[in-house]
């Protein structure tokens with residue numbers, strides 16, 4: 001009971017449920033010629049046999065009453081059923097109760113083996129969560145084309161912002177020796193529809209493009225292929241110099257273009273379905289086309305030309321901020337990319353983080369969404385919780401992802417949600433994508449804690465359908481992972497849904513952001529002011545002074561708010577209409593400003609910190625009552641994590657209040673205890689979980 005199985009747990013259901021499902025899952029009938037369908041059949045065999053405590057055999061042709069029939073449009077038996085498969089695309093599927101040769105059966109049909117595999121995982125989920133399958137009629141088609149994990153994994157197996165142990169890619173042993181974990185990784189991803197993985201860190205080493213590493217990546221691609229997962233690589237811009245012996249990496253130099261073309265040919269010879277490149281350029285010290293006075297479009301298009309003959313793509317990141325002293329880092333991606341709209345080749349997609357700063361507990365949606373109608377933009381979420389308490393704090397990110405996706409850009413009037421930018425429907429793009437920075441490592445539980453598995457899971461489900469409900473997804477996950485008992489699922493889902501607001505409250509309430517201590521981003525460091533770049537310092541972001549607190553991004557300040565469509569800009573730019581959750585993101589507000597609650601800002605701020613601490617205490621108390629529904633090991637494991645979180649929520653609250661009180665110079669609201677220590681204590685504190693501190 002260590003969590004290795006993730007949500008693919010096939011322990012026996014309750015007796016009554018076994019009895020209900022058994023007649024509907026007597027055998028699996030699957031053609032043997034398609035590797036993905038063979039995997040689907042094996043997974044159903046494994047899952048159903050475990051869940052129903054029965055042998056559910058898989059064979060090529062037997063159609064017994066209650067059989068599950070798998071197949072593609074090309075199969076004779078599927079064709080005979082006359083199912084509407086033509087609108088499913090390559091990856092969609094149907095699951096239906098039908099009659100085959102007069103016998104009742106369930107069919108899982110698609111246009112490809114991978115579609116069938118997705119359908120098989122869906123059927124298993126229904127059985128795991130206790131949904132009826134007797135009169136089933138499901139049609140599911142992904143709304144987003146590229147559903148990708150981004151591993152920030154280095155070749156030495158360290159993982160940038162990874163909190164679940166070392167990288168699962170054992171580069172030293174590959175390609176000759178592989179780990180069974182790679183197969184389980186592929187199963188887990190296929191079960192939630194993830195269809196691509198970028199193997200190496202965006203802070204890339206050129207070595208990953210050398211022949212030995214291409215062979216290693218090719219081996220992984222071979223393992224992942226039948227699961228519908230393509231391999232991609234992060235490309236280091238200056239690779240032509242570092243491993244190619246060229247003098248320059250200027251994208252307009254023909255020798256550079258020729259080098260990349262030859263490199264692409266070499267990769268595709270080893271990996272015929274290689275997905276393409278992900279690039280971080282001219283950002284945080286990484287090389288890029290601007291080193292040669294060329295634009296991001298010049299750079300992206302040159303690489304795109306190299307992979308184009310092979311059907312590959314380039315994902316070009318918009319996470320950039322300039323080296324010069326910036327007056328507002330939040331403005332910079334928009335300022336650099338918006339003018340390039342329409343200048344990217346058709347196999348380039350620009351990858352934009354959910355917010356304009358950097359994966360904070362809460363950020364307003366990135367102003368580029370809706371602002372580049374001629375360019376497909378893909379979403380980059382961070383599944384690993386760099387700024388949300390690493391793997392030790394329980395925070396369900398489904399709520400964060402959903403909030404961003406549901407945000408209305410108003411780019412084409414009301415209803416122009418970020419989800420509709422991402423799924424291509426708003427601006428008519430066929431090329432669409434969503435990437436999640438993976439939280440996976442070699443820990444037995446994969447993600448560093450039991451509940452962080454839910455964030456990987458939710459990412460995949462929302463990439464398949466950006467309009468899906470985070471709450472429903474949490475319920476599925478909790479049911480599959482722990483227990484389907486409603487007395488368990490309801491409180492756990494409630495706790496998960498509230499957990500995101502809790503972390504916002506105890507770290508950065510009311511629109512505050514980037515107050516984490518330097519470098520590791522774990523504990524509080526709102527006082528930090530001595531870093532080489534001003535926009536790395538927390539004081540740059542909160543701007544507290546004797547009058548008030550917050551970053552003025554309105555007309556009187558950086559005017560970053562003007563990057564949004566006018567209705568959004570008007571709402572956010574006006575202190576009377578901006579939602580309080582974003583107040584201090586956009587406004588510098590007086591300490592005595594009257595809030596909706598009737599309290600003044602200072603009192604409200606303290607109240608939010610208190611609320612965050614109280615919420616974690618409530619999560620702990622609630623989880624303690626759920627012991628009867630969870631195996632003892634995992635229950636105790638989660639308890640230990642919640643104890644850490646409770647301690648650290650208090651630390652965040654106390655340190656932040658001790659610091660901000662030096663500006664506000666007001667008493668704490670009634671009932672709010674003073675911080676346990678004085679400010680100097682918090683400033684001197686070393687961070688228990690941060691390497692090098």
Ligand SMILES: CO[C@H]1[C@H](O)[C@@H](O)[C@H](O)O[C@@H]1C(=O)O
Pocket residue numbers: 152160161202203280284319358359386
């Ligand atoms: C990969 O580098 C990361 C860096 O570690 C991280 O602190 C910041 O969030 O963003 C960078 C990026 O997204 O490029």
